[in-house]
Amino acid sequence: MSEKAPALELFRLNKTYPSPAGPAVIVKDFSINLKRGEFATLIGHSGCGKSTVLSMVAGLTSITDGGMILDGRETTGAGPDRGIVFQSPCLLPWMSAFDNVMLGVNQVYFTATKAERRELAEYYLSVVGLGDAMDKYPAELSQGMRQRVGIARAFALQPKMLLLDEPFGMLDALTKIELQQVLLDLWRRNRLTTLMVTHDVDEAIFLSDRVIMMTNGPEATLGEILEIDFPRPRQREMVINDPLFHAYREHLVSYLTERAHLRTEPKTYNKSNLLTFSGEPVADAHGSSSATAAA
Numbered sequence: 537m538s539e540k541a542p543a544l545e546l547f548r549l550n551k552t553y554p555s556p557a558g559p560a561v562i563v564k565d566f567s568i569n570l571k572r573g574e575f576a577t578l579i580g581h582s583g584c585g586k587s588t589v590l591s592m593v594a595g596l597t598s599i600t601d602g603g604m605i606l607d608g609r610e611t612t613g614a615g616p617d618r619g620i621v622f623q624s625p626c627l628l629p630w631m632s633a634f635d636n637v638m639l640g641v642n643q644v645y646f647t648a649t650k651a652e653r654r655e656l657a658e659y660y661l662s663v664v665g666l667g668d669a670m671d672k673y674p675a676e677l678s679q680g681m682r683q684r685v686g687i688a689r690a691f692a693l694q695p696k697m698l699l700l701d702e703p704f705g706m707l708d709a710l711t712k713i714e715l716q717q718v719l720l721d722l723w724r725r726n727r728l729t730t731l732m733v734t735h736d737v738d739e740a741i742f743l744s745d746r747v748i749m750m751t752n753g754p755e756a757t758l759g760e761i762l763e764i765d766f767p768r769p770r771q772r773e774m775v776i777n778d779p780l781f782h783a784y785r786e787h788l789v790s791y792l793t794e795r796a797h798l799r800t801e802p803k804t805y806n807k808s809n810l811l812t813f814s815g816e817p818v819a820d821a822h823g824s825s826s827a828t829a830a831a
């Protein structure tokens with residue numbers, strides 16, 4: 537498999553649900569490629585179909601029409617090649633944090649020795665900061681600690697791809713910031729191709745290489761793409777104090793408030809052709825401005 541080939545290709549994904557009024561087309565002709573090792577986030581209005589797209593990629597929701605190629609292979613159905621983290625990690629309450637992680641590791645790495653499997657679970661639990669809490673049960677863990685277990689569980693399977701559905705949506709602001717950093721550190725070590733759904737524009741900018749914007753539903757599809765040009769590794773203070781952060785933010789907010797209802801040819805924006813609320817290009821702090829968006 538060439539390093540240059542996309543890690544994930546989504547080709548005209550469609551999702552239709554039956555409804556009393558007839559078939560409801562939730563997602564229509566949604567196409568995007570993710571590069572190997574890329575961190576992409578999916579944003580859009582509530583109910584537009586972000587989780588539906590993620591769930592189709594995860595193989596948890598059937599694809600009505602269109603297709604998906606993961607690592608060069610047409611893929612349908614769920615599999616351990618995709619690690620998933622939901623808003624709430626759904627841990628088995630009668631098992632310790634360690635055993636919850638081991639559950640998946642035992643299934644995926646059944647040919648490894650017990651010592652190797654234990655080492656894998658212990659390593660990822662330590663990296664997410666639960667080195668001293670891995671014998672605790674879910675009821676003894678805070679919401680943030682449970683989500684750390686969820687992240688460790690996904691990484692411990694060593695998947696090809698990481699799928700995150702608002703993983704920090706239920707956390708307080710401070711815990712959210714801590715866990716964003718934990719996720720970024722783990723992502724940097726593993727360079728997993730990542731697709732994450734979030735409502736949080738700041739989070740999307742801080743974490744992503746590209747922010748993928750969906751149009752409003754029904755028949756939601758690809759709206760715009762914003763390339764985030766901050767160097768890595770990223771430090772939160774550095775990013776949020778950069779004037780470019782505010783220009784990215786304004787572009788995304790203006791998309792959500794002004795353009796998400798439009799059906800136009802998807803455009804890619806970057807630091808040189810960002811738009812403001814008025815739809816005008818802005819000069820960013822690092823370079824030039826341009827009136828035309830690159831298609």
Ligand SMILES: Nc1ncnc2c1ncn2[C@@H]1O[C@H](COP(=O)(O)OP(=O)(O)OP(=O)(O)O)[C@@H](O)[C@H]1O
Pocket residue numbers: 553554562580581582583584585586587588589753
């Ligand atoms: N199993 C289902 N049957 C019928 N309709 C569904 C089903 N699952 C989701 N939908 C509908 O599909 C649409 C998109 O839902 P989805 O959860 O993907 O949106 P979302 O953008 O992730 O929303 P949010 O940001 O609020 O989480 C919604 O109108 C929802 O009601």
